[in-house]
Amino acid sequence: MKFAITRAGLVRAGVFFLVLVLVPIVGGPGWLLNTLTFTIMYAALSSSWNLIGGYAGYPSLGHVAFFGIGAYATAIMFNGSVYGGYAPFLMLPVIGIGVALLSVPIGWVSMRTRADVFAIVTITLLFITQTLAFNLKEITGGAQGKSVAPAPFDVATYDWPFYYAMLIMLATAMAISMYFRRSKIGLSLATVRADEDKAHGVGVRVTAVKLIAFAVSSGLVAMVGGVWAYYVGFIYPQFAVDPLITIGMVLMAFLGGRGTLWGPVLGSFILVPAQEYFAQAFGASQLYLIAYAAVFLVIMLFLPRGILPSIAERLDRRRAGAAGAARDNAAAQVAPMPPSEVKVVR
Amino acid sequence: MHSLIQAVILGVLTGGVYALMASGQTLIFGIMKVVNLAQGVLVVLGAYLTYTLFTQWGVDPFLSILITTPLLFLVGVGVQWALLRPLHGDDVAQLSLLVTFAIALGVEGLLSFAYGATLTNVQPSYANFSWTILGYQVSLVRFVAFVLSLVVLGLLYLILQRTKFGRSVRATVQNPMSAQLLGVNANRVSALGFGLGAATAAAAGSVFGMLNSFNPGSHYDLISRLLTIVVLGGLGSIGGSVVAALVMGVASSVVSALASPIWSDFTFFVVLLLVLLIRPRGLFGARTRGAL
Numbered sequence: 097m098k099f100a101i102t103r104a105g106l107v108r109a110g111v112f113f114l115v116l117v118l119v120p121i122v123g124g125p126g127w128l129l130n131t132l133t134f135t136i137m138y139a140a141l142s143s144s145w146n147l148i149g150g151y152a153g154y155p156s157l158g159h160v161a162f163f164g165i166g167a168y169a170t171a172i173m174f175n176g177s178v179y180g181g182y183a184p185f186l187m188l189p190v191i192g193i194g195v196a197l198l199s200v201p202i203g204w205v206s207m208r209t210r211a212d213v214f215a216i217v218t219i220t221l222l223f224i225t226q227t228l229a230f231n232l233k234e235i236t237g238g239a240q241g242k243s244v245a246p247a248p249f250d251v252a253t254y255d256w257p258f259y260y261a262m263l264i265m266l267a268t269a270m271a272i273s274m275y276f277r278r279s280k281i282g283l284s285l286a287t288v289r290a291d292e293d294k295a296h297g298v299g300v301r302v303t304a305v306k307l308i309a310f311a312v313s314s315g316l317v318a319m320v321g322g323v324w325a326y327y328v329g330f331i332y333p334q335f336a337v338d339p340l341i342t343i344g345m346v347l348m349a350f351l352g353g354r355g356t357l358w359g360p361v362l363g364s365f366i367l368v369p370a371q372e373y374f375a376q377a378f379g380a381s382q383l384y385l386i387a388y389a390a391v392f393l394v395i396m397l398f399l400p401r402g403i404l405p406s407i408a409e410r411l412d413r414r415r416a417g418a419a420g421a422a423r424d425n426a427a428a429q430v431a432p433m434p435p436s437e438v439k440v441v442r
Numbered sequence: 443m444h445s446l447i448q449a450v451i452l453g454v455l456t457g458g459v460y461a462l463m464a465s466g467q468t469l470i471f472g473i474m475k476v477v478n479l480a481q482g483v484l485v486v487l488g489a490y491l492t493y494t495l496f497t498q499w500g501v502d503p504f505l506s507i508l509i510t511t512p513l514l515f516l517v518g519v520g521v522q523w524a525l526l527r528p529l530h531g532d533d534v535a536q537l538s539l540l541v542t543f544a545i546a547l548g549v550e551g552l553l554s555f556a557y558g559a560t561l562t563n564v565q566p567s568y569a570n571f572s573w574t575i576l577g578y579q580v581s582l583v584r585f586v587a588f589v590l591s592l593v594v595l596g597l598l599y600l601i602l603q604r605t606k607f608g609r610s611v612r613a614t615v616q617n618p619m620s621a622q623l624l625g626v627n628a629n630r631v632s633a634l635g636f637g638l639g640a641a642t643a644a645a646a647g648s649v650f651g652m653l654n655s656f657n658p659g660s661h662y663d664l665i666s667r668l669l670t671i672v673v674l675g676g677l678g679s680i681g682g683s684v685v686a687a688l689v690m691g692v693a694s695s696v697v698s699a700l701a702s703p704i705w706s707d708f709t710f711f712v713v714l715l716l717v718l719l720i721r722p723r724g725l726f727g728a729r730t731r732g733a734l
Contacts, residue, residue, distance in 0.1 A: 153533070155536050155539070157539075205715060205718060205719055206718075208718060208719075209718065212471075212475070212477045212535055212536075212539060212677070213673055213677060215477065215536070215539055216477060216669045216672075216673050217673065217714070217715075217718065219665075219666065219669060220666060220669065220670055220710075220711045220714060220715075223662075223666040223707070223711060224708070224711045227704075227707055227708050227711075230704070231704050231705065231708075339662060343540075343543060343547075346540065347540070350540065383551065383555060384551070385547050385548070385550055385551030385554070386547075386548050386551035386552060386555070388547060388551075389544045389545070389547040389548030389551060390548065392540070392541075392543075392544035392547070393525060393541060393544050393545075393548075396529065396537050396540055396541050396544065397525070397528055397529065397541075400529065400537050
């Protein structure tokens with residue numbers, strides 16, 4: 097099912113990005129830009145995760161491993177000096193391609209398993225990376241962490257380069273997401289998600305498309321990690337390879353709607369500000385975890401398919417008319433909609 | 443050589459306790475096809491309950507198992523009833539994976555709220571007692587813990603093989619659809635199964651609290667080891683998880699003794715990846731059913 101670029105879609109994307117581009121220029125309270133930077137970071141991470149977790153239906157729980165690798169790559173390369181301030185940004189494509197290549201053999205091994213086991217294997221990837229970050233002290237600095245040289249940016253507009261870098265990462269991730277949907281890759285991934293064995297049987301090159309999706313997704317996540325490391329300036333194994341980041345990406349995609357273009361973005365724009373609010377309201381650690389878990393459970397129990405697919409389904413039903421809707425309902429009760437149904441959600 | 447054999451002894455004793463935790467997890471998977479990411483936090487919860495019982499009322503940690511096990515059994519049944527049963531949608535397996543992760547986060551939050559993040563330890567008077575047999579040290583706590591794990595595993599085996607509930611469980615593991623057609627109440631079996639899994643976590647938790655220092659964040663270490671064990675053993679196979687736990691216990695203990703303790707966890711992951719390369723369904727996993 098090809099996904100056409102409609103005028104409404106272009107306008108929506110244009111307005112969205114225009115507003116975000118203008119935010120620093122218009123100005124606002126100091127915390128706004130900081131919160132937005134992290135929101136956009138998660139939107140980019142979640143959109144990248146969506147390539148493999150949403151479109152292909154392989155729920156990787158280890159993507160933060162690549163985030164951490166990207167972060168450490170930046171920290172190691174720019175430990176001493178950042179060469180004019182923009183060099184770390186210019187190195188991002190190199191990091192992205194490097195990590196994408198690195199992720200190919202990893203993806204190949206882990207995607208020999210399906211769904212649940214895949215999730216487990218990718219979790220172990222997270223722990224492997226964290227253990228390495230702790231133990232390879234000569235390279236990563238171990239538990240003492242590793243610093244990136246401070247950026248020589250003007251204090252008044254210090255956040256701007258990081259903000260725009262994150263925004264470019266989000267635009268890239270969404271453009272690739274869009275490309276996937278419009279190309280044969282997206283179709284092939286949809287068949288993998290629906291029924292991999294049958295897809296393989298009718299000649300879809302399942303391994304190739306899965307690996308492409310996994311590698312692109314990992315590379316993007318690593319690039320975001322690179323920007324993050326430069327922004328926060330000092331990275332530690334437990335924060336660069338934090339299970340909460342991994343679960344953040346997954347949760348945001350689930351909330352907004354997996355396998356949709358805007359779902360992960362919507363999820364991030366709801367959850368990250370909420371998360372910041374909880375952290376402010378309840379203090380840094382304990383109660384915040386409980387509130388986060390509660391939000392998490394509510395989403396899973398009441399919106400298992402995500403916001404956008406649920407809305408799209410409602411709209412479809414309304415369009416079908418009263419009589420048709422009644423028939424659809426009856427049909428839906430007999431046969432729940434299979435996951436294979438590739439919904440076109442705008 | 444001496445240190446190698448010592449490491450193997452230690453590994454087998456530790457592996458026994460992991461076998462107990464992992465058997466519960468793999469049982470839950472076998473019945474419900476749910477990868478329970480909360481198993482680690484349930485072990486930590488069991489350890490904290492034991493800690494409170496010991497420090498507040500002076501209950502012996504081994505005896506406290508008689509209290510913590512039924513408690514966590516009820517917690518498990520409640521969790522299944524309230525949070526897992528209502529799940530619906532395209533892919534219940536993925537959703538339940540995330541739900542159990544959310545439970546893990548929530549319990550971690552509650553525990554750190556109640557106990558703080560400092561490392562604690564359950565230290566009965568006999569904690570550091572050990573025998574020397576043929577020059578090899580065998581600590582009392584580890585030995586009793588190992589025997590206890592065997593006893594609980596034996597009980598689990600008896601429940602599964604000899605009771606009506608056990609027959610329903612085995613039928614459900616083999617083929618949920620046919621089991622239901624034959625009158626097995628899937629909801630009841632799932633709830634009791636989840637309760638049993640949580641109960642094994644409680645039993646293991648009491649022992650874990652004596653053998654290790656722990657804080658609410660310890661469940662990440664635990665779950666990462668448990669997951670590698672159950673995948674290595676083949677998800678859903680209790681026998682497989684016991685074998686895998688012993689393999690992992692010995693491997694990590696040997697690496698820890700011969701190389702360095704910081705790499706001992708790493709062994710788990712490397713062994714897992716090697717096995718998956720050769721045999722994606724794990725050592726004893728069934729080919730057809732479930733996630734593989």
